Amino acid sequence: MTESGATDESRFLEMRAVNVARGDRVVLHDVNLTVEAGEHVAILGPNGCGKSTLIMAMSCQIYPIVREGMRVRIFGRERWDLTALRKHFGVVGAGLTGEGLPGERTAVTSGLDAVTAGFFSASTLWPNLKVERVMRERAWEALERMEARHLAKRMVGEMSAGEKRRILIARALVHRPKQLLLDEPSNALDLAAQRELRETLRRLAQEGTGLVMVTHHLGDILPEIERVILMRDGRIAGDGGREEMLTEARLSELFGTAVRIGRDEGWLHSW
Numbered sequence: 217m218t219e220s221g222a223t224d225e226s227r228f229l230e231m232r233a234v235n236v237a238r239g240d241r242v243v244l245h246d247v248n249l250t251v252e253a254g255e256h257v258a259i260l261g262p263n264g265c266g267k268s269t270l271i272m273a274m275s276c277q278i279y280p281i282v283r284e285g286m287r288v289r290i291f292g293r294e295r296w297d298l299t300a301l302r303k304h305f306g307v308v309g310a311g312l313t314g315e316g317l318p319g320e321r322t323a324v325t326s327g328l329d330a331v332t333a334g335f336f337s338a339s340t341l342w343p344n345l346k347v348e349r350v351m352r353e354r355a356w357e358a359l360e361r362m363e364a365r366h367l368a369k370r371m372v373g374e375m376s377a378g379e380k381r382r383i384l385i386a387r388a389l390v391h392r393p394k395q396l397l398l399d400e401p402s403n404a405l406d407l408a409a410q411r412e413l414r415e416t417l418r419r420l421a422q423e424g425t426g427l428v429m430v431t432h433h434l435g436d437i438l439p440e441i442e443r444v445i446l447m448r449d450g451r452i453a454g455d456g457g458r459e460e461m462l463t464e465a466r467l468s469e470l471f472g473t474a475v476r477i478g479r480d481e482g483w484l485h486s487w
Contacts, residue, residue: 225394227250228395228426229249229250233248233286234288236269236273238269242450243450244269244270244273244280245451251395255443256421257441258458259271260447260462260470266447266451274428305394306393306396306397307388308388308398309384321340322373323372325372326370326371327383328356328368330383330387331386332347332351332390333387334386354392358387362385362389363382364386367382376409377406378405381413382413385398395426396426400430401417402436410435417429418440434467434477434486438482442458443455444457444458444461444462446466462484
């Protein structure tokens, strides 16, 4: 994408009549969606419903089918230089060694270097990369926000799943993005790591970083998230306030099984 048009800092995303194909199959159908900058949104649905594909379309990792009436605007622009776009929002994938921590050198890279390398979308700080002082300062700041300064000198290959997830999110925070996109943030984490991560994400939300979170776990939906989007079979099946969307009747229909919801203050869980 090339850069065109003025930036609108108030609106993160606008999608109209968006269809996305993966291979020979259309997996997103007629998606219409608007997300304001700084808004906290959960995208909930069963496996295979198109949640992760939607995140990839939001972050320009894949592109919609071009047809009349289709439109995608990110911060007011339809066309972006992707390097410039990455400075406006951060993306944290579901994997621990996928998009966020790529390459075979990752395991022997320190936490600080892995976070700093986020400025270059690189797996490590290769000799040809020029690291400026402000980059190191921003990397330390991101580690601080994730309560992960103790991981600065630790090799990524020696970290637990929860520690790697903190490094992934810190990488996404180095540009001080207005919006953070998270795909299954608690994936592969044990109960203690899930709790720690959710409390950290709450703090980011309270500090003003907008969160768009893909999940199929009610426990991931932070108390700060007031809007919930339900997805089924590649379509948006519901979009509204958490009290309206997160009912036993709606979720039982969405997941095709009886769902019971428990509440503990602002937190939810299901069985």
